[in-house]
Ligand code: HEM
């Protein structure tokens with residue numbers, strides 16, 4: 001069969017197309033490999049190790065963990081749930097900041113706007129609110145889990161103390177956030193709450209003034225609570241959560257019934 | 270350790286100052302002699318975390334669509350609501366404050382925090398670790414349980430059984 | 443430098459320990475001063491709130507036995523036979539706003555009760571309501587200074 005000019009034309013086009021798609025595949029593969037050095041769903045020991053070890057977000061984990069620590073009935077997942085809630089709160093909180101305004105005359109209006117005008121505003125506010133309430137409860141339950149399983153004993157004394165700090169930070173975050181809507185509930189809960197502080201001997205009254213930026217709950221108090229709530233306390237919380245996780249690894253992972261005497265101290269996983 | 274994989278699974282990379290050394294099949298080196306119960310984080314732990322994330326996020330979304338976060342009238346310093354209540358987790362303390370502001374608001378919270386910090390330095394015997402409600406720990410667990418229970422009861426009283434003027438009310442009447 | 447010949451005793455601490463301690467003390471002290479500075483910065487220095495001196499109207503407009511509530515000021519002006527008093531309406535328990543009642547004042551938050559002079563007659567409030575200084579402005583109006591507290595029962599005679 002003689003080859004016509006037309007056939008040549010299509011053949012060339014096809015060849016061109018093929019080489020483009022294959023080149024794109026190579027390009028895509030190179031991009032992917034520059035991000036992730038090992039396959040997408042590693043199934044062998046090497047790949048599974050590297051998947052965790054070489055990923056910034058995953059390498060908080062050890063490469064291997066004990067089966068005991070994976071048992072849901074042991075941890076009830078409470079520490080992980082607390083972490084998830086903190087991440088969700090950070091996300092929704094930053095989103096709320098786009099509309100919120102820490103002003104005694106404006107804050108409440110912004111709450112109304114979030115509820116009625118802003119698309120999905122009510123979802124963000126509601127998720128933020130319910131996640132915050134849940135976090136307080138979950139952190140307390142996590143502490144109870146740690147106690148009832150004796151997981152605070154050496155070598156984990158320090159991580160228990162980090163935990164106590166995390167509990168206090170959680171309560172403070174929740175309390176400072178409580179004022180921000182500037183409604184009756186907020187105003188009086190903070191009035192009552194900060195008045196309790198003034199019963200502390202010597203330091204009480206100065207502490208209350210310090211927190212409120214004045215004698216009564218007003219504009220100054222709102223700004224102070226806002227800065228604490230959106231910058232200082234979440235920052236401290238992130239730092240202490242990082243220490244908490246780092247310590248879990250330095251304490252040889254989670255507590256374990258077969259742990260013996262001295263070997264767990266200083267071990268690393 | 271029974272079986273050691275001597276193959277260089279993680280070849281040395283001269284560009285790095287650190288690296289995974291080797292893969293050892295056997296017990297966790299730091300724990301000593303015991304049956305191997307280690308599994309890979311990928312996928313065993315990660316899938317659990319993912320599932321928890323999906324469940325938590327899902328529940329929150331459902332809650333967000335079903336229940337609106339409370340928002341009352343705009344703050345008015347002249348008209349306190351009756352009764353004025355702190356957030357729920359402080360209502361146990363507020364209940365104590367209604368008997369004595371110093372004891373409930375300062376003394377007891379301080380004691381609680383100090384006691385919590387001291388726990389791991391007082392109770393150091395490494396028995397009954399890693400299991401729920403170990404028999405050898407009955408006393409400590411009982412003590413802590415009582416503490417949690419008292420706080421819970423106080424919070425419930427403060428939340429449901431306190432009405433106008435902080436008088437005792439019965440919620441279902 | 444050469445050692446002095448006439449030294450008889452070895453120093454208790456050697457030079458290195460001393461200088462190290464000195465160095466660390468310097469670092470510690472600067473840290474402390476910096477921390478103090480930051481704290482002072484945060485200490486509320488300026489009152490941004492409403493003015494503390496307020497006017498309460500002409501004295502002769504008040505009848506005996508009256509309890510006039512200045513809502514936004516959180517002050518209650520009382521006129522008795524003995525004179526005028528300006529009593530704070532902020533409850534001494536946990537800061538709610540009290541309201542006038544037949545027997546004196548009562549707080550809705552946790553049920554504290556006060557008599558006409560602001561003394562506690564019931565409930566958890568630990569001290570009497572604050573009394574503010576009352577004086578007469580040149581134009582004959584009552585002037586209340588909320589930054590100056592006076593002992594209870596200090597009535598101001600016109
Ligand atoms: C923001 C709050 C907190 C977060 C995000 C958090 C997170 C976690 C996570 C993810 C774990 C791994 C095991 C698990 O899921 O149970 C853990 C373990 C642990 N947590 Fe927390 N935690 C918090 C608060 C606390 C508190 C309040 C305490 C105690 C006072 C505490 C003490 C411990 C201890 C001792 C362990 C090791 C448990 C073991 O080895 O079995 N944590 N935490």
Ligand code: FES
Pocket residue numbers: 533534535536537538549550551552553554565566567
């Ligand atoms: S604030 Fe008035 S009784 Fe508590």
